[in-house]
Amino acid sequence: MRTVPTSDIRDVIAEIAVKACMEVDVSVTDSFAKALKTETSELGSYVLNQLIDNYDIAKRERIPICQDTGMVTVFCSVGQDVHLSGDPVEDMINEGIRIGYEKGYLRKSVVRDPIDRVNTGDNTPAVIHYRIVPGDKVTVTVVPKGAGCENMSKLTILKPTQELSDVKSFVKKSVFEAGANACPPFFIGVGIGGNFEKVAILAKEAVTLPFTERSEIPYVAKLEDELLAEINELNLGPQGFGGKTTALGLRVLVYPTHIASLPVAVNISCHAVRHEKAVI
Amino acid sequence: MEVINITTPLTTDMARQLQAGQLLLISGTIYTARDAAHKRLMGMLDRGEESPFPLKNQIVYYAGPTPPAPGAVVGSIGPTSGYRMDAFAPRLYKLGVTASMGKGGRSLEVVASLKQYGAVYLAAIGGLGALLSKHVTAVEMVAFEDLGTEAVRKLTVEKFPAIVAIDSKGVSVYERNSV
Numbered sequence: 001m002r003t004v005p006t007s008d009i010r011d012v013i014a015e016i017a018v019k020a021c022m023e024v025d026v027s028v029t030d031s032f033a034k035a036l037k038t039e040t041s042e043l044g045s046y047v048l049n050q051l052i053d054n055y056d057i058a059k060r061e062r063i064p065i066c067q068d069t070g071m072v073t074v075f076c077s078v079g080q081d082v083h084l085s086g087d088p089v090e091d092m093i094n095e096g097i098r099i100g101y102e103k104g105y106l107r108k109s110v111v112r113d114p115i116d117r118v119n120t121g122d123n124t125p126a127v128i129h130y131r132i133v134p135g136d137k138v139t140v141t142v143v144p145k146g147a148g149c150e151n152m153s154k155l156t157i158l159k160p161t162q163e164l165s166d167v168k169s170f171v172k173k174s175v176f177e178a179g180a181n182a183c184p185p186f187f188i189g190v191g192i193g194g195n196f197e198k199v200a201i202l203a204k205e206a207v208t209l210p211f212t213e214r215s216e217i218p219y220v221a222k223l224e225d226e227l228l229a230e231i232n233e234l235n236l237g238p239q240g241f242g243g244k245t246t247a248l249g250l251r252v253l254v255y256p257t258h259i260a261s262l263p264v265a266v267n268i269s270c271h272a273v274r275h276e277k278a279v280i
Numbered sequence: 281m282e283v284i285n286i287t288t289p290l291t292t293d294m295a296r297q298l299q300a301g302q303l304l305l306i307s308g309t310i311y312t313a314r315d316a317a318h319k320r321l322m323g324m325l326d327r328g329e330e331s332p333f334p335l336k337n338q339i340v341y342y343a344g345p346t347p348p349a350p351g352a353v354v355g356s357i358g359p360t361s362g363y364r365m366d367a368f369a370p371r372l373y374k375l376g377v378t379a380s381m382g383k384g385g386r387s388l389e390v391v392a393s394l395k396q397y398g399a400v401y402l403a404a405i406g407g408l409g410a411l412l413s414k415h416v417t418a419v420e421m422v423a424f425e426d427l428g429t430e431a432v433r434k435l436t437v438e439k440f441p442a443i444v445a446i447d448s449k450g451v452s453v454y455e456r457n458s459v
């Protein structure tokens with residue numbers, strides 16, 4: 001049994017929440033540089049260049065990449081040999097968000113109730129997904145995702161007799177309809193299988209996977225490649241102004257499902273794909 | 281890509297000359313207002329009250345910035361989606377607003393009102409907040425301060441970049457996209 005004080009989780013969350021909002025992974029900027037070489041749209045290339053400059057300014061001057069610093073999703077995996085000590089972990093995760101958003105001058109975008117809509121003033125609470133896993137570590141992934149792209153995400157439950165091609169059509173239609181609202185070029189997470197809530201979480205998790213890698217399941221890896229290529233033929237382009245660069249990454253996660261179901265979820269991330277992981 | 285420098289106020293005559301696809305560099309004054317500010321403003325107008333900020337020949341920017349870090353004029357300040365203000369925009373165009381600025385497409389009703397009043401819809405680049413903050417030289421709180429990031433702020437801007445997304449003839453940069 002290893003003891004992890006929940007205050008450690010708080011401190012880590014506070015730190016990585018800020019970092020996530022100021023810095024994208026180098027794989028993102030690399031993919032932009034690559035896209036610039038193939039983008040033929042003049043407006044599209046202008047947008048890509050501006051966005052590259054923006055990442056640079058954000059990182060260098062510690063200004064959030066985007067003003068929408070999101071409602072935070074936290075994936076928290078707790079090793080079953082860990083004893084969490086101190087204040088309740090949920091409170092400490094939210095305290096970490098509170099501190100990070102205050103000290104990092106990040107935007108407070110959460111309202112306390114969906115109908116009365118009074119801002120909580122500290123960007124809490126987060127949406128937290130816990131998982132008990134083997135081992136004696138705690139892994140937290142912070143995903144400060146903006147609403148522009150979150151609002152454009154979609155979920156459907158197809159009939160079990162439908163084909164993979166129907167899954168693809170749904171994904172492409174969802175991406176096309178998201179259009180400029182979700183700030184392309186996108187990083188797209190697709191969930192297939194499970195049930196109503198599982199498929200949504202799969203899609204969100206897929207957004208946090210390294211987008212330069214591919215699934216270990218051969219048909220899923222092929223699907224990832226095909227969907228990405230076909231989405232880039234939609235001619236949405238950077239910011240929806242037209243062009244070849246509509247998505248820079250796409251990952252798919254699958255899960256067993258019911259004999260009567262074929263759930264599909266598409267969680268779109270804008271180009272400002274922000275997530276930070278830490279192991280405690 | 282054609283680059284046009286404009287200085288506010290943006291008159292209807294100036295707005296009518298703008299064409300979809302042009303890159304504007306805006307200098308002068310613009311006002312931020314997003315969802316909650318629009319909702320509140322509509323309530324005031326319904327009750328016959330005056331708008332707390334000028335509308336005639338003005339640019340309304342759908343944006344809610346991050347708080348400024350010490351020493352900064354403003355935080356990150358990119359656009360939010362325009363479609364969420366579709367229900368309110370025609371009324372503001374009618375009252376003299378000559379441009380709204382956000383990201384993403386607009387409803388047919390909004391496009392019709394652009395044509396009717398000779399106004400435009402501009403697209404700032406979404407997710408460009410850090411860079412755009414460099415084009416804001418002053419910020420003044422104007423109304424609804426309790427709304428926090430959603431309050432109405434008067435921004436002084438210099439060469440603030442935006443694309444003419446839908447012009448006063450209804451031509452749209454988003455239209456050429458097809459499945």
Ligand code: SF4
Pocket residue numbers: 066067068069145146147148149150181182183270271272358359360406407408
């Ligand atoms: S969709 Fe992303 S880049 Fe666009 S405004 Fe929202 S958070 Fe920012």
